[in-house]
Amino acid sequence: MAKTRRERVRAETTIEIKEVALQQMAQQGAASLSLRSIAREMGMSAPALYRYFPDRDALVTALIVDAYNSLADSLEAANDGQDVGNYNGRFRAVAQAYRNWALAHPAEYALIYGTPIPGYIAPRDETVMPAARTNLVIGFILNEAAQAGKLTIPDAYFHASPDLQAVLDELAAMIPEEDVLSAGVLLTIYIFSRLHGLVWGELDEHFAPKIADSGELFEIEISEICDRLKL
Amino acid sequence: MAKTRRERVRAETTIEIKEVALQQMAQQGAASLSLRSIAREMGMSAPALYRYFPDRDALVTALIVDAYNSLADSLEAANDGQDVGNYNGRFRAVAQAYRNWALAHPAEYALIYGTPIPGYIAPRDETVMPAARTNLVIGFILNEAAQAGKLTIPDAYFHASPDLQAVLDELAAMIPEEDVLSAGVLLTIYIFSRLHGLVWGELDEHFAPKIADSGELFEIEISEICDRLKL
DNA sequence: TGTACATCAGTGAACGCGCGTTCACTGATGTAC
DNA sequence: TGTACATCAGTGAACGCGCGTTCACTGATGTAC
Numbered sequence: 001m002a003k004t005r006r007e008r009v010r011a012e013t014t015i016e017i018k019e020v021a022l023q024q025m026a027q028q029g030a031a032s033l034s035l036r037s038i039a040r041e042m043g044m045s046a047p048a049l050y051r052y053f054p055d056r057d058a059l060v061t062a063l064i065v066d067a068y069n070s071l072a073d074s075l076e077a078a079n080d081g082q083d084v085g086n087y088n089g090r091f092r093a094v095a096q097a098y099r100n101w102a103l104a105h106p107a108e109y110a111l112i113y114g115t116p117i118p119g120y121i122a123p124r125d126e127t128v129m130p131a132a133r134t135n136l137v138i139g140f141i142l143n144e145a146a147q148a149g150k151l152t153i154p155d156a157y158f159h160a161s162p163d164l165q166a167v168l169d170e171l172a173a174m175i176p177e178e179d180v181l182s183a184g185v186l187l188t189i190y191i192f193s194r195l196h197g198l199v200w201g202e203l204d205e206h207f208a209p210k211i212a213d214s215g216e217l218f219e220i221e222i223s224e225i226c227d228r229l230k231l
Numbered sequence: 232m233a234k235t236r237r238e239r240v241r242a243e244t245t246i247e248i249k250e251v252a253l254q255q256m257a258q259q260g261a262a263s264l265s266l267r268s269i270a271r272e273m274g275m276s277a278p279a280l281y282r283y284f285p286d287r288d289a290l291v292t293a294l295i296v297d298a299y300n301s302l303a304d305s306l307e308a309a310n311d312g313q314d315v316g317n318y319n320g321r322f323r324a325v326a327q328a329y330r331n332w333a334l335a336h337p338a339e340y341a342l343i344y345g346t347p348i349p350g351y352i353a354p355r356d357e358t359v360m361p362a363a364r365t366n367l368v369i370g371f372i373l374n375e376a377a378q379a380g381k382l383t384i385p386d387a388y389f390h391a392s393p394d395l396q397a398v399l400d401e402l403a404a405m406i407p408e409e410d411v412l413s414a415g416v417l418l419t420i421y422i423f424s425r426l427h428g429l430v431w432g433e434l435d436e437h438f439a440p441k442i443a444d445s446g447e448l449f450e451i452e453i454s455e456i457c458d459r460l461k462l
Numbered sequence: 463t464g465t466a467c468a469t470c471a472g473t474g475a476a477c478g479c480g481c482g483t484t485c486a487c488t489g490a491t492g493t494a495c
Numbered sequence: 496t497g498t499a500c501a502t503c504a505g506t507g508a509a510c511g512c513g514c515g516t517t518c519a520c521t522g523a524t525g526t527a528c
Contacts, residue, residue, distance in 0.1 A: 004492065009504090055482080114345065193437075193438075204346075210398060235524080236524075267513070
C-alpha cells in the first residue's frame with residue numbers, strides 16, 4: 001500500500017519538528033524547549049504544531065524515546081561490529097560508542113541523562129523499554145564474558161545483603177534470553193554508572209579544563225576497567 | 232564594632248532569600264528559579280530583591296558558591312573526624328559524606344553538578360575555587376595514602392601520553408601543600424567521576440527502581456574501590 | 463540629648479517579552495460514487 | 496473520468512499567564528553636629 005503524498009509530507013514534517021527541537025535544545029538547553037520558537041524557525045505558525053503533537057510534553061516524550069533508541073542503536077552497531085567471542089573488543093567498542101554518541105548528540109544526552117525538565121514527567125510506559133536497551137547491550141557483553149570465564153567479577157559484588165540480593169535476582173529473572181548472574185547485574189549497573197560519570201565530567205567540564213578533550217582520559221579508564229575485570 | 236540592626240536584618244533577609252530559592256528549586260527544578268515567585272513566597276514585592284542581588288544571575292551564582300562550600304565543608308568535616316593515618320576510614324567517611332550531602336540537598340546538587348541552567352553562565356572567578364575544594368579533599372586523602380604506601384594506584388594511570396602527562400603535571404604543580412603524584416591527580420578525577428555516577432543514578436533514578444534506596448549499592452562500590460586500590 | 467539630613471529597604475505601577483493553548487477560519491488533498 | 500463531499504494542514508487573532516527589570520515614590524533607620 002503506497003503512502004499518499006499527504007502521509008509522506010506529514011512524516012517529513014514530524015521529523016523536521018523533532019530536528020529543529022533538538023537543534024534549539026543544543027543551543028539553549030533542554031529546559032528552554034519552546035513550541036513557538038520551533039514554529040518560528042520552521043516558518044510555521046505555532047498552532048500548526050498541534051497537528052503533530054497533542055502538546056509540548058508529547059513532543060518531549062517523542063524526543064526522549066528517539067534519543068534512547070538512537071543511543072541503543074549506536075551501541076548495538078558497535079557490538080555487532082566485533083567478533084562474538086572477543087569480549088574485550090566488544091566492551092571497548094560499546095564504551096567508545098557511548099562516548100561518541102554523547103559527544104555527537106549533547107542535547108539528546110542531556111535530555112535522557114541530564115537533570116529532568118521542570119514540570120515534565122516522563123510516561124514510564126513509553127520510556128522504560130528504550131532506556132533499558134542501552135543497559136542490556138552492556139549487560140549482555142559482561143554477562144556472556146563472565147559465563148565464558150573471560151571476565152572476573154570483583155569479589156565485593158558477591159556480598160549483597162539478602163534484601164539487595166532479592167532485587168538483583170528479580171532483575172536477572174526479567175531477562176529470559178540468557179542465564180544472567182545477579183552479580184553481573186550489579187556489575188552492569190556500576191559500569192554504566194562509571195561510563196556516565198566520565199562522559200558527564202567531559203561534557204559539562206567538571207574536570208580540569210582541556211583535560212578530557214582528546215578522549216584519552218576516557219580510554220585510560222576503560223583500560224583500567226578491563227584490567228580490573230581481567231577482561 | 233557591633234553591627235547595626237539594619238545590617239543584621241539585611242543579612243537575615245539575604246539568607247532567607249537563598250533558602251526560599253533552594254526550596255523552590257527543590258520542588259520545581261533548578262531551571263525554574265524565579266525572582267517573582269521567591270518574592271511572593273516571602274511576602275515581598277519582586278523589586279525589593281534587587282536591594283540584595285543585582286540580578287537573577289547574581290542570586291544563582293551566590294547559590295552555587297554556597298552549595299560548593301557547603302558540600303566541601305561536609306567532606307572536610309567527615310575527613311577531620313577520622314584518624315589522619317586511617318586512609319581507608321577517611322576515604323569511606325568522605326565518600327559517604329558526599330552521598331549524604333547530595334541526598335540531603337538535591338536542589339543544590341543539581342545546581343552544581345546537574346545540567347547548567349539555560350542562559351546562565353557561571354563566572355569562573357567566583358566558582359572555581361569553591362568547586363576545587365571538594366576535589367582537593369578527596370585528592371589529598373588518595374595522594375597521602377599513596378605516598379604512605381597504603382594505596383596502590385592502578386597501572387593504567389601511569390600510562391598517560393606525553394600531552395596528557397604535561398597537563399597532569401601542571402595540575403599537580405598547582406597544589407603547593409604537598410608532593411602530588413600526577414597519577415594521583417588522574418586517580419582523583421576518576422574516583423570523583425565514579426562517585427558522581429553513583430549518586431546521579433540514585434538521585435535521578437537511572438538504575439532499576441528501589442535498588443539504590445538503602446545506600447547499600449553505594450557502599451558495595453566503595454568497598455570495591457578500596458579493594459582495587461588496596462586501600 | 464535633640465534635631466536635620468542622608469541612607470537605604472521596600473512598594474506599586476508599568477515596560478515589553480515569550481510562552482502554551484484554544485478557536486473559528488481557509489484552502490488544499492484525498493475519497494466515494 | 497468527473498463531481499460532491501470529507502478530511503486535514505495550516506493560519507491569524509486572541510486568551511491569560513508569569514517573567515526580569517526599571518522607575519518614581521514612601522517611610523523607617525542610622526549618622527553628624
